[in-house]
Amino acid sequence: MPNRPDKVYFFGTCLIDMCYPQAGLAGIELLEREGIKVIFPQAQSCCGQPAHNSGFPAEAKAVARQQLKSFKQDYPIVVPSGSCAGMLKHHYPAMFAGEPEADEVRRFSSRVLELSEFLVRVLDVKLRDRGQPIKVTWHSSCHATREMGVIGDSKALLKQLDNVELVELQSERECCGFGGTFSIKQPAISAAMVSDKITDIQQTGATRVLSGDCGCLLNIGGALEYQKIPITTQHIAEFILERING
């Protein structure tokens, strides 16, 4: 187990900032409960992935530099999103390879951890479930799965919750169709993907879908609501906090 730090940075992500601040706050609270001091640089914004994936590398880099500037100290950077964490950890070094900042970027990237990963692998948190019995299902975001490899950590957290029954999706590892700008550049394909995901979710009998990525939740939750299906979506941090607070 890596050393337990006293302080960490929190990278809130732009989507959480705009649409899911409660998920971000829950993440912060989970860290503070473990006695960690959380620093939230007000100059942070977006990891740059939207532009990076859409053919605008110069804009992505400009925004990436803003994050490099905002997280200067040598603290771990905890990120409540597998996708943004993957961007900071794996894409930044490639984007800046061969540039004067390359070394600084590599050091920055090596400090990045996804929230579940940090809670399990660094803090080894112990959770006590105080909630009523509930049946939930879980959607693995593509980048949490393939870039960060942290799904095992998220599930390990959920398994600690005694009253939570986790029913797995058949298509757990299949993309929900969000893909950032993909959902608006290829709306028809994205729509087909999210509706298949929803059919699968309904088959589980769960009343709530959890994920570690708000992009997927925005997509799945928006589609569930559009179809007036009474299944809610929630970020794992918010769910855990709710369970342990009872």
Place this chain on the structure above:
Amino acid sequence: MAETGAVDFQSNVVRALADRQLRGNLKKAMGSLSLKRKAVFSDPEEFEHLRRVGNAIRRRSLSKLPVLLEQLEKNCTANGIQVHWAETTADANQIFLDIIKGHDASRVIKGKSMVSEEMHLNHFLEDHSIEALETDLGEYIIQLDHETPSHIIVPAIHKNKDQIAHLFHEKIPNTPYTEVVEELNAIARKTLRQKFFAGEIGVSGVNFAVAETGTLCLVENEGNGRMCTTVPPVHIAVMGLEKVVEHLSDVPPLLRLLTGSATGQVITTYFNMITSPRKAGEKDGPKEVHLVILDNGRSKILADPQLRETLQCIRCGACLNHCPVYTRLGGHAYGYVYPGPIGSILTPQMEGLHKAGAMASASSLCGACEEVCPVKIPFTSLLRILRDESYAEGDSPHDVDGHGYKRHFTESLAWKGWAVMNTNPTLNHLSTKMLGMVGAFLPKAGPLKHWTQVRTTPKFAKQSLHALAKARGLDDE
């Protein structure tokens, strides 16, 4: 279709998605293919090791491709195989025509070859009154229905058993209707058998060409490949120039990766190694063997140190079978010969972004292809390069045809604005705050119009996390 350069990808997508039968057929077939693959590569560590070996072999081959191709030509020639070089598909077709005409032949039997599809060889030969009969079962089925392959390994994957039963009944004379798979196979076999013996020229693809020995390797399951390459007096093999490997010892790991990834087999029923035409005193085999090596844009791809990785592909089809986009659209919607993830990186480079650039946008960058590709092609990085190229303004390190075709004032401006917002904390706070205030009243126009077709409008929070963190008194260092 591809020739006119007018593929309307968006309409194809809408049509494909509306086809329930197609969705059902694909789902069933893909599910079974991926399960079989999973069973042969059940040990993740062993698979990862094998992938690394496969990747290293392909990288090494590409890094010395010009030398290997010369060596291949020299050794094939010494073995009695006649080697022909074709820069374009038109050149390749002409080479075929010259050989066929040189033998006064008019009946060609073909084993499966995606490069021949790239050349639209069947059409070309038909236009010259030469009959080209596909003998691979899947290819035979789609040829009967005047279709093109919808998958690089399983060309008729879009059709189910019932559709094939009807097709056989209607198109093959004196065929009673049957849905029994064994009977359908027997019908095809019987019909094809007669044709094999009447074929004057046999055509095949090449899976690997070994430079050090001048050997052409052909992987197949039906035995039709062996028939096409041994029964007619003349065999013409055709390959893309990237198919060469250096050593004979490079073949076994690649073969294992190919068969496991493609069909979930440890080894295929047939594996042909062709090293020469029939020699004096031998009782069978063609009297002449030709090898046509096609470029068609590949050397340009090879010249780009990053995009070159596209050419590592061994055409196993696994990326198609695992792609959430391909498995919903099928191959025809892409509008070009190579569909799915490999098509989405290869086709825009071959045909130009201005024609096929939409394929590069047809990915959520989920990375499922990257996870299964037996030679570890970095799809998502390559797709990003192609997207960058679509908007590039001249100073790009790459040189893909159609470079900058998507450059558009409004979109570029929007991204510039986005960058300003996200590099200036004051503006960023202000814009998030504004969204929280007016977000719910935003008109459903622009991007939001597409989003809200199947989803509700995102709910922007009244207070951002920035604001909440500040209110909580968190340090801002």
